[in-house]
Amino acid sequence: MMPKRMFVGLVTWMLLAIPIFSLAQNKTITGVVVDSRDETPLAGATVMVKGSNLGVSTNEEGKFSITVPETAKTIEVTAVNFATQTFAVATSSQLVIRMQPAASDLNEVVVVGYGTQRRREVTGAIAKVSSDKLNSIVTPSFEAALQGKAPGVQVIQGSGLAGSGSVIRIRGIASISAGGDPLYVIDGIPIIADNFLRGNGGGMNLNPLATINPNDIESVEILKDAAATGIYGSRGSNGVILVTTKKGKSGKPRFNYNNKIGFVTYANRPDFLNAEEWLQIRQEAWENDGNTGLAPLPGTMTWDKARQTNTDWWKELTHTGLVNDHSLSVTAGNKFAKTYLGVAYSHNESYIKKNSYTRLSVRSNTDFNITDRFKATLNLSYATGLNKRVPAAWAGGLGEAMSTALPIYPIKNDDGTWFIGGANPVKRMEETIWRNTDNKLIAGLNLRYEVIDNLFITVNGSYDYLTGYDDYWASAIEEGRTDGTGRAARSALRGENWLTNATANYQWDLNDDNRFNFLIGTEWQEKKFLNGFGVQRFIDEPFYKHKDLYKEALDSAVNAGNRRWTASGAPETFVSVFARVNYMLKDRYAFQASIRRDGSSKFGPNNKYGVFPTVSFGWTISEENFMQDMLWVDYLKFRTSYGLTGNSNIASGQYFSGVSWGANYNGLRTLYLSTAGNPDLKWEETTNFDAAVEFGLFNNRLTGEVAFYHKNTTDLLLNSGVQPSSGFTTQMRNIDGSRIVNMGVELSVNYNLIQKKDLTLSIGGNIAKNYNELKSLGGLNPDAAGGGSNDTRVAEGYPIGTNYIARYYGVDPADGLPIWYDNQGKLTKTFSLDHRMPVGSVIPDYVGAVNHNLRYKGFEFTSLWAFTIGGNLYDGSGKRQAGIITDWNIRRDLLDRWREPGDETRFPRPTMNTGTYDGLSSEWQYNSTLFLYDASYLRLREITLAYNLPVRSLEKLKLKNLRVFVTGMNLLTFSKYPGGDPEIARDFENVTDRNMSPNITYLTTPQQKSVVFGLNVNF
Amino acid sequence: MKKILYISIISWFTFSITSCEKFLDRAPENLELADTTIKSDFELQALLNGCYNNYAMNIAGGKIQWIADLMADQAIGVLFTGDDGEIFGRKTSIFGDYKNGTYDQIYSIINNANRALQSIDVATTTRDHIEGQAKFIRALAHYTLVNLWAQPWGYTSDNSHYGVVLMTESNLNPGQRSTVAQVYAQIENDLLSAIQLLNATTEMGFANKDAARALLAKVYFTQHRAQDAFNYASEVIDNPVYQLDADYESKYSLDGSTEIIFGFKNISGAFEPGGEFRGRYRSDIGFNPQSRFYFSNVLYNAMNSGGSVRGAAWTSNSLVAGYNVLTKFNGNFFDLPVIGLVEMKLIRAEAGARVGGTALATAIEDINEIMTRAYGGTGMNLAPNTPAATVINATRRERQYEMIGEGDRLYEIKRIGSLTGTSIDGRGAPWNCPGMILQFPQGEKAAYTPFVMNQEGGCN
Secondary structure: OOOHHHHHHHHHHHHHHHHHHHHOOEEEEEEEEEEOOOOOEOOOOEEEEOOOOOEEEOOOOOEEEEEEEOOOOEEEEEOOOEOOEEEEOOOOOEEEEEEOEOOOOOOOEEEEOOEEEEHHHOOOOEEEEEHHHHOOOOOOOHHHHHOOOOOOEEEEEOOOOOOOOEEEEEOOOOOOOOOOOOEEEEOOEEOOOOOOOOOOHHHOOOOHHHHOOHHHEEEEEEEOOHHHHHHHHHHOOOOEEEEEEOOOOOEEEEEEEEEEEEEEEEOOOOOEOOHHHHHHHHHHHHHHOOOOOOOOOOOOOOHHHHHHOOOOHHHHHEOOEEEEEEEEEEEEEOOOEEEEEEEEEEEEEOOEOOOEEEEEEEEEEEEEEOOOOEEEEEEEEEEEEEEEOOOOHHHOOHHHHOOOOOOOOOOEOOOOOEOOOOOOHHHHHHHEEEEEEEEEEEEEEEEEEEEEOOEEEEEEEEEEEEEEEEEEEEOHHHHOOOOOOOEEEEEEEEEEEEEEEEEEEEEEEEEOOEEEEEEEEEEEEEEEEEEEOOEEEOOOOOHHHOHHHHHHHHHHHHHOOOOOEEEOOOOEEEEEEEEEEEEEEOOOEEEEEEEEEEEEOOOOHHHOEEEEEEEEEEEEHHHOHHHOOOOOEEEEEEEEEEEEEEEOOOOOOOOOOEEEEEEEEOOEEEEEEEEOOOOOOOOEEEEEEEEEEEEEEOOOOEEEEEEEEEEEEEOOEEOOOOOHHHOOOOOOEEOOOOEEEEEEEEEEEEEEEEEOOOEEEEEEEEEEEEEEEEEEOOOOOHHHHOOHHHOEEOOOOOOOOEEEEEEEEEEOOOOOOEEEEOOOOOEEOOOOHHHOEEEEEOOOOEEEEEEEEEEEOOEEEEEEEEEEEOOEEEEOOHHHHOOEOOOOOOEHHHHOEOOOOOOOOOEOOOEOOHHHOOOOOOHHHOOEHHHEEEOOEEEEEEEEEEEEOOHHHHHHHOOOEEEEEEEEEOOOEEEOOOOOOOOOEOOOOOHHHHHHOEOEEOOOOOOEEEEEEEEEEEO | OHHHHHHHHHHHHHHHOOOOHHHHOOOOOOEEEHHHHOOOHHHHHHHHHHHHHHHHHHHOOOHHHHHHHHHOOOEOOOOOOHHHHHHHOOOOOOOOHHHHHHHHHHHHHHHHHHHHHHOHHHOOOOHHHHHHHHHHHHHHHHHHHHHHHOOOOOOOOOOOOEOOOOOOOOOOOOOOOOEHHHHHHHHHHHHHHHHHHOOOOOOOOOOOHHHHHHHHHHHHHHOOOHHHHHHHHHHHHOOOOOOOOOOOOOOOOOOOOOOEEEEEOOEOOOEOOOHHHHHHOOOOOOOOOOOOOEEOHHHHHHHOHHHOHHHHHHEEEEEEOOEEEEOOOOOOOOOEEEEEHHHHHHHHHHHHHHHOOHHHHHHHHHHHHHHHHHOOOOOOOOOOOOOHHHHHHHHHHHHHHHOOOOOOHHHHHHHHHHHHOOOOOOOOOOOOOHHHOOOOOHHHHHHOOOOOOOOOOOOO
């Protein structure tokens, strides 16, 4: 607020000035200020005569009219988030001023928790990713597009499956049994983003975020440190991803149409032996074991039949997928209301046949200007996501093509019936229909009232609602039924998430040098999930084609005493109060303190409330007088923060010692002891220190940031380590004395190499190093934390997700048998699980990306290369694809095996009997460093060539902007891993596995590679 | 002043509405507090219904039978891989979800039963029957465990070798394994008590006095207590409700068997036990030698000799070319027998022969009844004066065929081994080699370091 005295002074001065202007020769300049990207008008931009105090603001339509004295030479236009523009006062008076987005603007608006801040006020670590960067490629879900775009944010796309979610880790992993995912907040609503709503059926997760139309997103802010996330208290430790959707703009209706059409295939295909080669290795193993004659074959196959067959299952299951994406939006506004309306249709086929994600979405965001003091915003969005599903990984489909669907198996028998003597994923694909439908509604109403000057009371109410149906149908053939009818099954789920908060915000400018901003607030949230009773009927089509039969089946189940809806776990509730104070001294010293107190249904009665305070400080050094002579420094800021955050990403109500009702038995109710209970249950606690320098040098040609952080997490949550003979296999509890440290350095830079009118070239990138160590697990054994299926463990002194396996020395050239290290480091030929050691880590040493941006006239050529350096990749399926020859496919690179005395090879002699390798109990336990690889990779994540049509030619077409482009994703990958795709998140089996699963592959569906042609028109 | 007033009001409002304990104390809707929920016979019975359901669906529906058959000597396992291969190889390790999951489920059944017993005082009208069922279930579960995870009765002379963890109350720190003697003592006590407490008759799927007697007969038979086994088997056999089925198709059928003493009733669409039987033994659909039961020509021929009706009904060497398979479980659905009349008669036949005297005569009648049905006449029957040893041999032979695919053979190898000192294992391993029992899940030792694990491997 402008102090009264100053205001009076200014008005007086202006009044006094009028006669002067009236004496001079004046001229009037009119024009319109627009956003150069989409030609939308910019309201509130300031148009000033340079060197004077004479200025006006643009109106709702971006128009301005300014009368300037004859002597005025230069006009300066400023607008928040845009680079300042100057132009000479010319004769032409009808100007169109196209504002370019600012590279580093101290006045840039940054979205923070419960508000916005100017860049100069920000004291926390916040990375902002704008809409255009999110929409540059077609990904299964918007969050995957964040890969490589913010330092310290590791994004691993789940897989190449349609609609697949990503694993996002912000500044490392600090949990074992609690979720490590960041909190997703869309327009102030912490939304349902849980990937496990339907468990892990089919070897893939389903991702509610996939229902969000990326074209509706204005920006994504990634909050990383305590100063930024502290206001989210017990949910801040994993970082927060704030998504802000587009708002309405003033003026006449303006349309934007966006179309992408493209093709999708696999980024990588593992190379397996063909039928003849497979049979040869099988026979070799059989003979190695001392047998004679032909080896028995799996799947009731005869040798003759096997020799005649050579099925390429991968080829049978894949195709070139089609991407077809249309998005239309309109913005319009007057002084009473501004609205944004977006509709979109997106059809994204993966490269796997019968797998696609189709989204239909509509969003309307409207800002109402009811009175000068009373404003309201209503955001509504609705989306339907239809996921046509196929099983993957361990569940079959392409997973089988990499495992048990052997090239010696035919698809069909000679009589035309399906081959069922072994895995037949084609049969399954053809004989089943599986789809999930998710409907997601997000509605938010925000009322803001300025009670007295600069005191704003804001009340928010929002509702996030998800319904989903899982439809499965399998033919009688698939079901192995003899009565000829197929089976249809349908189950439903529902998620309800409401939130209400009220904040009071008082901006108090004591004087120009001392400005305060006080925020207090309270928030209530309840989130609950319900599972609909799953029904099945023996019918010939899926239930979605026979909704009457579904209803009938459901009604009869309900009449039989089953519940229509059963809560999935406890409702998740939070009641919070929070406060934040910002103090800006001389526009360059920013102080912030925040505190939040969270109570939650997740915490036990003995620890019901947690308090999370933070303090932080930012110093814009470049604003200091002593810096004014250093002309090469345009911007320099130091910031630091310290605070406490929590992680409460666990299911609710686990502190109850409870029983749960189950499905009926003989028509009678069943009751089970379901949770062991723990009244002391609480959040994980992280003390978080952050220090960083932000800079803009050489006329802002070189911009960037260097940050250091240290996070110390205690009271780790563990959901295992209970003796199974207790009858419980889990009990969620905080482990006494447990501690994880994450510390790291992040660097991001951008350099504008060429800055000419028609030619610009910039290169940039980011890199982050995270050090992760489990300092203590309260003395528990590495196996206590589980993670068994990933062959990773947590061991004190090692990172989370340590490869805890036997160490392989090599092959004994004399007999071809494997040689191991025992746990003392001595060589032995006996394999033992007691010899497992921590030998690798799934966490890379460095994660980052490099990008370039070349612009020549209307052409743009950009690229983004994502990389990880260091860390290990464990090939969990390799143990079944080499050595012990079973009914699995054999990867070609595993052929380097012992055949006769004297052979020096990587892999031991093939055998069909686990007993050949002394001490080995089963193929599953054949985990060793033999399958451990360097995880480093470099991937051309994005490459785009675009052309913006010249404005002149557009005017004839009555268009404001037209852009055509072609984008490639994952076109190139460089990796030392021979087994397929190096970007891996194993199939999300549970939270613990998810924390420990990056870089563990087990028949994981490789990422997709795509080429997309696009068109973007504004009119 | 006005500002201060507004700000104060807002602050007060904000901080005053924020402690609503009820809003924060939310149990899952389908989860209720153990202490407040279990308040009458209804909830106690529901706990036991949960035990039955779990035992039928996750344990006895084919899973423990498959594990036992893998470890025994009838299945051909040359193509078995993964968990199957490990179990077949008699060298299970600390991992292996199939085995470990079974273990976890059995203990969760015990936990449910123990919880019912702990709250038995809330019961009124059906207290005895509830207590009896809980004890029966606990005994059945412990017996299942000790058979698979511990060396058999008689492995040491005083049975002081490690058995399994004995759980007689619900708690989170079970600690160490008990001895086999202690485990059997608990099983016996539970069953003797259950026989007193249980109702005489129930619907199929619920324990009654005969179910407890039949189980106790099995337990005594395992403990080589011939007279006791004979007596308890007799008590059940003497109940005319149980009759041998006229044909072999009835045993695994819907509503077709009159032999079931304890078992589970298939309720179409609502409760369909036996899935693992169909997945592992079925031969008419989806047969794969890598994951299903098939057996040798020797066994096939033996089962089909003497004009065996049984062999013709239950086996085939033509349904799947090149494989001898069972047809016993070739149905979409069936009632699931757990303890049946044939087993009682087989127990009584062998026990009776060992007791001698009038019991031997009863034994001969029993085995003749079984053989008459099996061979479609009396041609194979034993003479009334057949010596005990011959009766025992005939009984053991018939038992092998009658109980094929039901996981019985493993326990016979161990029982006969510990009784006679001779291993009858067709794969040539000692009856008491380490790998003839399963390894415990790693979770036991990970959470309780002193836990004594089993020795692994060492059989073949």
